[in-house]
Amino acid sequence: MRLFSGPILAACAAVWLGGAGSAMADTPATYTEDGRALFSFNVPDFWLLRTGGPREIEDTELGDPRAVARVMGLRPVTDDTVWMGFVSPAGVATIQDGIRYLQDIDKFLVNDPTVTSTSDTRIGGLPARVFRGTGRRDGTGLSFTATVIDLPSNRVAIAVAILRDGANPDYADDLNDVFASFRSRQ
Amino acid sequence: MSLRLFKRISLALGLGAATLTLSACDGVSVGVGYGYDPFYDSMLWNDYYRRDVNVGINPPDRPNRPDRPTRPDRPKPPVAKPPARPKPPTARPPAARPPIHRPSPRR
Numbered sequence: 001m002r003l004f005s006g007p008i009l010a011a012c013a014a015v016w017l018g019g020a021g022s023a024m025a026d027t028p029a030t031y032t033e034d035g036r037a038l039f040s041f042n043v044p045d046f047w048l049l050r051t052g053g054p055r056e057i058e059d060t061e062l063g064d065p066r067a068v069a070r071v072m073g074l075r076p077v078t079d080d081t082v083w084m085g086f087v088s089p090a091g092v093a094t095i096q097d098g099i100r101y102l103q104d105i106d107k108f109l110v111n112d113p114t115v116t117s118t119s120d121t122r123i124g125g126l127p128a129r130v131f132r133g134t135g136r137r138d139g140t141g142l143s144f145t146a147t148v149i150d151l152p153s154n155r156v157a158i159a160v161a162i163l164r165d166g167a168n169p170d171y172a173d174d175l176n177d178v179f180a181s182f183r184s185r186q
Numbered sequence: 187m188s189l190r191l192f193k194r195i196s197l198a199l200g201l202g203a204a205t206l207t208l209s210a211c212d213g214v215s216v217g218v219g220y221g222y223d224p225f226y227d228s229m230l231w232n233d234y235y236r237r238d239v240n241v242g243i244n245p246p247d248r249p250n251r252p253d254r255p256t257r258p259d260r261p262k263p264p265v266a267k268p269p270a271r272p273k274p275p276t277a278r279p280p281a282a283r284p285p286i287h288r289p290s291p292r293r
Binding site for chain 1: 223224225226228229230
């Protein structure tokens, strides 16, 4: 049969295997709290996932204990110019609350943040507010994308993606893939 | 014969150099690790390492930390020597002697 001649078959196999490979290569990670899954996303290949847990951190000078929710950090294995983090703080229910939470932590993440654009979009089928901007950190400029995603059941997911100046622009695709793989697990 | 030896040596040296050159491309470790991760710490709402951030909370008025008390001098050992160990008594117990009177042998 001419349709299944050797080269065509090989090409089909390559496309099939390649497609299946890229679709299955990502590593799903699920953000849970008290055993309850809140959302999940895919860790890109050759990226590190660092996860924490709920705990209290006390400033040694201020003596001001703060409850900290689980923070999941992502970055390429061999490059620290790109970073992405997820957190779902307890008691933050709406996008407006999430924006207030972001305003509280942005000064830690970025020095002199300047928001260049704000947009409403949907991530994983959920309403989200996206802030894009620039800032500085450790003497170098960076651009950031801070996202507040409204999860069902009165929670939000806050995702912050940071690209330092000079980072490989291909990493933006990886970051977009992470956002594209974002799904609520409730 | 010497040409063959030269070939062998050059092959061995060349392979060795190639091995070293190639292995230099492969890093010893896979990545830089998680030693310094500023953004993760920041997302924890953690300002431990950053004193340039105004957290909007004034430090409470607290008395200054008291000075650390000076450590007292170590006690010196006494000058007098401890008494010598007791010596064993000079007198010895009397040596056991065999009895003088023996039972008379049977007849």
